[in-house]
Amino acid sequence: MKTPRQAARQRRRRQRLMLGTTVGLTAVGVLAYLVMGLLPDRKTDVAPAAATPAASAQVRAGNAADKDTPSATPTATGTSTPTADASTAAARPSAKVTPRPSRTASTAAPSTGRIRPGATYRGVATAYEAGDGNGACLFGPSSDLMIAAMNTTDYETSRACGAYVRVRAANGASITVRITNECPLPCAPGQLDLSQQAFAKLAPLKVGRIPITWSLLSPHTSDTISIRYKTGSNPYWCGIQAIGHRNPVARLEVRTGNGWRQLPRTDYNYFISADGRGCGSAIRLTDIYGEQLAISGIALRPNVVQPTQVQFARH
Incomplete structure (x- = not known):
């Protein structure tokens, strides 16, 4: 038989056990609540993870475009500002041209440089004595003196050599001239130094200087x-020049054992192979519209003009 003291002791033991159990359960509940609160929200985690690959792809695409597509916009310091929208100046191969055996269509037009198809430029015209028609482009003497010297900025390391441009004066008169020379400073961007014969068709020579607009032309021609x-060319060094092209030449390449090799251009309008690779082999020309002409059978004969049977398409 339990004494009153023993009964009281058992009651206190049961109370402590029940209190401990309650505290333990409460602590477990609080801990579970804290753990659930610290776990990341699955909904907020899914969206960034799904967006990451798309953002990376855009960055890569942007970098590739910057690398592969040179800018064709004239520098901000130039005053030869095209009045046409930049979108009209994009050079593309003509879809109407049927390639001949020696002609291939480029998948992407090269950079057109400062002088762009479809753009109109503003500047002034002056006059100079053209002599026999030869100039910085080193095309040689010419019986046709409807020629001009391009300002240094738009000459752009001889990229303008051989270009045909339509020149218009404020009085409505217009002429077509071929770029055969460079007009050094102080000729400003947009300026054309016309032969006296060409200037006289726009205004009297005594005027000396007139405002003009001009634009690139792809003329009709029967020439090839x-x-x-270049003089001094040999199997170990050579300079190559194209003459009589309808459209400006953007690139010249030579065939080597490793494929086509692009040659750097000089300000005197020759493309140079400094180590002789490709000298005397097949030549490939690309105009600013992206059309390519492959020419073979040209011997390594210095300072001899060798005709071909090809010409760039008219645009």
Whole structure:
């Protein structure tokens, strides 16, 4: 038989056990609540994870475009500002041209440089004595003196050589001239130094200086392109020049054992192979519209104009 003291002791033991159990359960509940609160929300985690690959792809695409597509916009310091929208100046191969055996269509037009198809430029015209028609482009003497010297900025390391441009004066008169020379400073961007014969068709020579607009032209011609190796060319070094092209030449390449090799251009309008690789082999020309002409059978004969049977398409 339990004494009153023993009964009281058992009651106190049961109370402590029940209190401990309650505290333990409460602590477990609080801990579970804290753990659930610290777990990341699955809904907020899914969206960034799904967006990450798309953002990375855009960055890569942007970098590739910056690398592969040179800018064709004239520098901000130039005053030869095209009045046409930049979108009209994009150079593309003509879809109407049927390639001949020696002609291939480029998948992407090269950079057109400062002088762009479809753009109109503003500047002034002056006059100079053209002599026999030869100039910085080193095309040689010419019986046709409807020629001009391009300002240094738009000459752009001879990229303008051979370009045909339509020149218009404020009085409505217009002429077509071929770029054969460079007009050094102080000729400003947009300026054309016309032969006296060409200037006289726009205004009296005594005027000396007139405002003009001008734009690139792809004229009708029955001539074909010729190739000339520079004096001193040999199997170990050579300079190559294209003459009589309808459209400005953007690139010249030579065939080597490793494929086509692009040659750097000089300000005197020759493309140079400094180590002789490709000298005397097949030549490939690309105009600013992206059309390519492959020419073979040109011998390594210095300072000899060798005609071909090809010409760039008219645009």
